Amino acid sequence: MQLDVFTLVPHAFAWLTEQRPVATVLGTGLDLRLFSYRDTTPLRAGQVDDEPYGGGAGMVLRVDIVAAALDAAYGGTPDHRVVALTPLGRQLTQDVVEELAREERLTLLSARFEGFDERIVRHLASDAISVGPYVLSGGELAAMVIADAVIRKLPGALGHAESPIEESFSSALEGGPEYPHYTRPASYRGWDVPEVLLSGDHAKVRAWRLEQSRLRASGGA
Numbered sequence: 177m178q179l180d181v182f183t184l185v186p187h188a189f190a191w192l193t194e195q196r197p198v199a200t201v202l203g204t205g206l207d208l209r210l211f212s213y214r215d216t217t218p219l220r221a222g223q224v225d226d227e228p229y230g231g232g233a234g235m236v237l238r239v240d241i242v243a244a245a246l247d248a249a250y251g252g253t254p255d256h257r258v259v260a261l262t263p264l265g266r267q268l269t270q271d272v273v274e275e276l277a278r279e280e281r282l283t284l285l286s287a288r289f290e291g292f293d294e295r296i297v298r299h300l301a302s303d304a305i306s307v308g309p310y311v312l313s314g315g316e317l318a319a320m321v322i323a324d325a326v327i328r329k330l331p332g333a334l335g336h337a338e339s340p341i342e343e344s345f346s347s348a349l350e351g352g353p354e355y356p357h358y359t360r361p362a363s364y365r366g367w368d369v370p371e372v373l374l375s376g377d378h379a380k381v382r383a384w385r386l387e388q389s390r391l392r393a394s395g396g397a
């Protein structure tokens with residue numbers, strides 16, 4: 177997958193690229209590119225935003241700046257998916273993550289301050305996604321949330337220590353929550369691990385886990 181992120185704060189992504197699963201697939205299954213709007217702005221002194229027409233507080237990311245950044249990266253409007261990150265976009269869910277993970281090329285546009293000139297969302301992006309119904313100070317954290325959730329779905333991203341098959345929202349668990357996990361010690365302060373997990377009976381363990389997942393889905397656990 178080629179994942180391109182347009183941002184005003186490219187260095188914010190340093191941490192993400194050093195961590196698994198991103199670090200694991202970087203350079204093999206993943207080509208992650210970071211673009212700063214300031215590198216391609218045709219305005220003086222790295223200007224990328226401007227005051228809102230109609231007045232009011234805050235600065236708005238200019239449409240010509242984002243268009244210039246896309247032109248420089250792709251030689252025009254890209255023919256692959258370009259997602260604008262905004263609090264008002266379609267809510268990110270595991271289904272949306274799976275959908276994004278199937279893209280061979282994906283571009284994320286982030287803003288700061290007051291956000292995007294609306295023409296960016298309408299004409300330069302193909303859709304808009306929100307990571308939740310709350311307002312972050314910038315799109316970088318939203319981009320990292322999406323990048324992490326998508327990248328861990330790429331082949332080879334997860335090691336033996338994490339299971340991508342059976343986890344919350346996976347089809348193996350009927351789209352429901354994961355069951356509870358326990359590890360040593362088997363008893364601590366009188367808090368005991370459920371007997372069935374110590375039984376060595378794989379069929380019983382499997383049945384118990386499915387039951388726990390369904391209980392959680394119904395709000396019962």
Ligand SMILES: C[S@@+](CC[C@H](N)C(=O)[O-])C[C@H]1O[C@@H](n2cnc3c(N)ncnc32)[C@H](O)[C@@H]1O
Pocket residue numbers: 261262263264285286287288289290291292305306307308309310311312313314315316318
């Ligand atoms: C301070 S926010 C702008 C908020 C905007 N003025 C509003 O009231 O909806 C700046 C930028 O952060 C990003 N952002 C903030 N919250 C987000 C969220 N929940 N999901 C995705 N991106 C978000 C977007 O790129 C947004 O343009």
